[in-house]
Amino acid sequence: MSVAPANDDRTAELHALDATLAGVRGLVASGATHVPHIFRLPDPVEQLRDPPPSAPVPVIDLGGDRAAVVDAVGRAASECGFFQVTGHGVPEEAMASAVAAVRAFHEADGGEGSDKARLYSREPGKAVKYHCNFDLYQSPVANWRDTLYLRMAPDPPSSDELPESCR
Template sequence: MVLTQNGKVQPANKPEYDRNTEIQAFDDTKAGVKGLTEAGVEKIPRIFVHEQYILEKNSISGRYDELSIPVIDLECLNKDASARIEIIDRVKEACEEWGFFQIVNHGIPMSLMNKVVESVRKFHELENEVKKQYYSRDFKRKVVYNSNFDLHQAPSANWRDTLYLIMAPKPPEPEELPQVCRETMMEYSKQVKKLGIYLFEFLSEALGLNRDHLKDMDCAEGLYVTAHYYPACPEPDLTLGLSSHTDSGFLTLLLQDQIGGLQVLHENQWVDVPSSPGALIVNIGDLMEASLYCSVFLVMVHVESNIT
């Protein structure tokens, strides 16, 4: 409030909120959301507030615990021809009805998956001066770290930081990868590439095509890793770590930390996807679902901070 010359009290003029300036100031720190938590913020910056999410959350009247995405066991894949047919039928059904499914006994050791989660956590919890060398918005680079790839375009920023790695068809030199996750990501990428080929075979056969149809289209040539990290948030009811979206063109494998929190939209209902030890989540993507022209598959690793 201010006192005018005639003795009347009037509201003080508040400075106009400049969203672009706030975004640029945050980006210039190159510290990401993790930097905000380390600074001890008690309220999240306005750029992270999801107004639409708050409205939608307040309008939700119930949960849908009775629904769950399909789980497909690959253990008998190479032991029984009839088992392969059953797996293909289940993949077809899951793709038609959900667009998502979980796979278990997929051949990637649990020990390696745990190492991936831990190495992602270690990278994001490095000293900021170490991480800054990877901070960029140039996605032609094979190794990129930043917060929100669409920070300057999205209506609201998500509460997360991400490490992006292009691991195929032309992977970075080993020394280009952060040392803290170098060997683990190289080994995990090899394992995922092998599993991805199996998935493209299942999809081809589910469509009544030759087993190698999608592989021969070079669908399995690209491999892009996005390793998300979600620091503890002081106002979690106002923001999201990953806002609702569709994946337009990728066959995506998701590896979650054991905390969970992922939901998928099924028949206009948001369904929780439980975090199951050893399971991977498969998202076939809109473009894959619609036209089968998919040139790369994506690996997403979701790690939530254990900082309180």
């Protein structure tokens, strides 16, 4: 069983992770050999006793009947919390290009002078930012994830604000 660190130790670990400007990917790249306490549930054995039943991700075709689409979105949002959208008209090539650009950003090295370090921020109003766990200091357990956030509407950021891989 994992013992949670004292609150002061936890706060120090959270600040240390944030100070790397490299997120979870930076932990892996640095050669970490164990998952830090901030990412562990207090009693992982208890959490695994009754795993939730697995269900397929709902797929909603936006090209269908409007009332049916609205009903499907409402049902998926309330029952599952997320869903996949098809029939939106975005070309496959554009989606593949976007995924490749974001993957390239996340797989790139971090550190001083990198796009990751330049964009690392917790400032709510920023249109382009990178961070590890948007709720890092509020959540009782950190999530093993990094996020590249690009707010494109109503006014997209200028090209020089975007990471090199996303231009």
